[in-house]
Each structure stands twice: as C-alpha cells, then as structure tokens.
Amino acid sequence: MTEAQLKAAIPLLEARELTVRFGGLTAVDAVSARLYAGELVGIIGPNGAGKTTFFNAISGVVAPTSGKLLVQGAVDLTGRGPHRYAAHGIARTFQTPRVMAELTLADNVRFGMQFAGRHRTPVAGLRTEGDILAMLGLSGLADRLAADVTPSQQRLLEIGMALGTRPRVLLLDEVAAGLTESEVDAMARRIRALRDDHGLTVVWIEHAVTTLLRYVERVLVLHQGRKIADGTPAEVVRNAEVVEAYLGDEMEAAA
C-alpha cells in the first residue's frame, strides 16, 4: 500500500464509542464515527438527539464521559481543550454565531488566524482574510463592524473565523438556521465549494434535511444520543428506523 493510500485509509478524525453524560442524561451514547479526508458528511436527527453535544465532544468544548477521539489514527485528543483541537486543524461554528460585534469583519477573521492558524498550512486558496471574505461573498463588508451586518452575514463570518484557523476539518452547526430558502441553497453551495475547491473535510449539522441530503455524500443519523444510521442519503432515507424516528415527520413537513 502506498503512503497516499494508507493516509486515505486512516480516518482524519475518529470517534470511538464516545459518550457524554450530563448527570443522569446520556446526551451522546457510545457514538463511533470515522471521518475521512475530503468527505462532506451531514449529521441529522430530531431536536435533542445529541448532535451539538457530539460536535462539542469532537471539538474539545465538552470532555466526553468515556470513549476516545483520535486524529489520523495516532493523536489522542480525548479530554483536551479547544485550542489543542484547533492546533490539529479541527474548527467549528456554533449554533448562535460567536462573532465579535465591535470588530470589523476583516478583524474577526484575523482573530481566527491568531487563535490557531499561524503555524498551520493555509487552506488551499484561502491564505489571507481577503481570500476568506471573498469566498464567503463578504468582500464588500470587510471594514464594517460585525454588529452592523445581517444575521446571515454573521453566520458566514463565523465560518470565516473558523477558516482563519487554517483547518483540515470544519464542523458546521446549523449554519443555515433562520436563512431564507434561497439563502439556504447559497449556503449549501458554499459548503460544497469548501470541500470541492478548497479541499476541506466538512461535517454539517442541519435541520433543513431535504437540502442537506442533496449536498452531502454521507449522513450520520442520531436519535436519543445513539447513532442509528450511517450511509449515503439514498440509504438513509430508506432506513426504516430513521423514517420511524425522524425522517417521516421531516419529509412530511418538507412536502
């Protein structure tokens, strides 16, 4: 096996039996998942299924109660803080954008660069804050304060801050929430471009399931903290447990 094939076979990020408990509640229940370089993977599931908590556990925001988190099969980041995750190229957004309202958009992206980015290889085609803002369609707003742009522009900016950390893996938590239908499609195309044009591995949680299923090639489905499916969109929509737990309602709502 060549080095390239070997590299391709080792997951960039692997959760092994990850469990997060809050008191008596098991928010994430022994979830295992492998994320390979260059994948665009969706995570879906009903409210309270554990999606955000899973993201929190694979980005160092919460320490798992048990289980392991490995980078490239070798580096064990279990229980380490967000800075260590960022240093290994794992970046994320939050459901409620965490932009710095009193800084310009350009300075927000520069902040991301200082958080973890300086010693990392830049993302292809996204070397400077100007490149990042342009990719997100925010060039014209570079000198505006984050407080003065729309909520959907703030969501894009938060992706920009994450890109500033020069990640390999980008974890997106409901970045399309609250957007209009056409904005959701534009967001989905941008997410796809982050993978297709800039080589990132992207994991995307979203409630806009019908859109998400059109853009990703693999989906993990969480329900009551457990992973109940992991497959292509076509496989997942035919999975009886998924339809029972979640998609039946979602598809009816989308119809």
Ligand SMILES: Nc1ncnc2c1ncn2[C@@H]1O[C@H](COP(=O)(O)OP(=O)(O)OP(=O)(O)O)[C@@H](O)[C@H]1O
């Ligand atoms: N810090 C916390 N302390 C206690 N319980 C929590 C905490 N964070 C999440 N939970 C609980 O864990 C469960 C999973 O929540 P989580 O936010 O991960 O679900 P989700 O799938 O992301 O939901 P949504 O789609 O509504 O965002 C829920 O029952 C939630 O109330």
